[in-house]
Amino acid sequence: MAKRGYHHGNLRQALVDAALGLIEEKGPAGFTLSEAAKQAGVTPAAVYRHFEGREDLIAEAARQGYEIFADLLDYAYASGKPSALAAFEATGRAYLAFANRYPGHYVAMFESGISIHRTPDLHAVATRALGVLEQAATELSQHIPPEKRPPPQMFAAHVWAMSHGVVELFARGSPGTKSPFPPEDLLESGIGIYLRGLGLVPPDD
Template sequence: MSTDPSAPDAAPTVTPKAAYHHGDLRAQLIAAVRELVETHGPDGFSVAEAARRAGVSSAAPYKHFKDRHEILRGVVSEAMDRLRAAMEAGAAAHPHGSLEAVAAVGLAYVAFARAEPGVFRLVFGLTEGHENAPDLLAKGEGCFGVVVRAVAARLELPAGDGQVQRRAYMLWSFVHGHSFLTIDMKHKVASAEIDDWDYLVSISRAILASAAQA
């Protein structure tokens, strides 16, 4: 939804945003902004600079996005797609219902944060227009769903079970916090001394074990 102001890309052309003049400026702008956010931090980005990198005038972006916030939301949306894909790939790399599958979902999350700290921070630091963007909330729920399904498989309970939801949220909190702390203080105790895989396996075990008795 979100009033699709941007494009009638539903039916006709195969290339989703196939361009008139430029050649898919929208996607190119998102890519440029992603790069800027990654290198100069979430605040060190400007629409003007992104336009410059895409080789267009500074007013051109406003034909595709109504604000700077909408561009950022575009970057976030794209990033969340990749994050979810990575999480699902992590789960799929291990036996269904295994503890390792749960840990691998978390590892994908942490790996994403490490690989793209700027974008990661943007995804979870976005404050403007979060409530006006139900698609982003839905994608967030989608990511959480990956965790939930891995936990449900491990506990052999339905995904809707309260215990599953609770433990999944615990794991998510954990991984989320570790990701942030890791990218924040790069040269600190945390990131240096901790092997992510062992760490995540051990955490997953602790949380799911406490589920068994709780």
């Protein structure tokens, strides 16, 4: 791996960038603070000026990931408007796109064991990301009769879980798993089946 180095006086961000590279290479539990410091080009003691420990460093990487994730979901949601269905489906595709483009952030967020409640800032931005999905679900669910309408939070959680499952099983090269279909097609068809079951998509001819 190329040494990222410490530049422009931004040691805190240099350490986060180093951690992201190590997370991609070794996983969230596979590196030490000393390794992150070495990648950033500073001594291990310098890390403690900004982070209490390795988990604190990973939490900051996760927080930054959620910022990117929330922005991507928000953009995807807006790009699908004015169709509530298109906006909802776009948020699902954005999940896959994020996992592919930002694997270090994705692992820090979802596979490190770091709770979103670890810091107020992390919780706030994670809640913002989920809020985009819930907003898309709320608008789409208005097309369902009230007596058959699931709570928007449940609606959003189902699609989040489906997206996460496709990413974990088929989009990140998990050992021993292989699908004859692209992850994007798997997710699109899965969401289609789910929405068809709710009466939001016409049945196949």
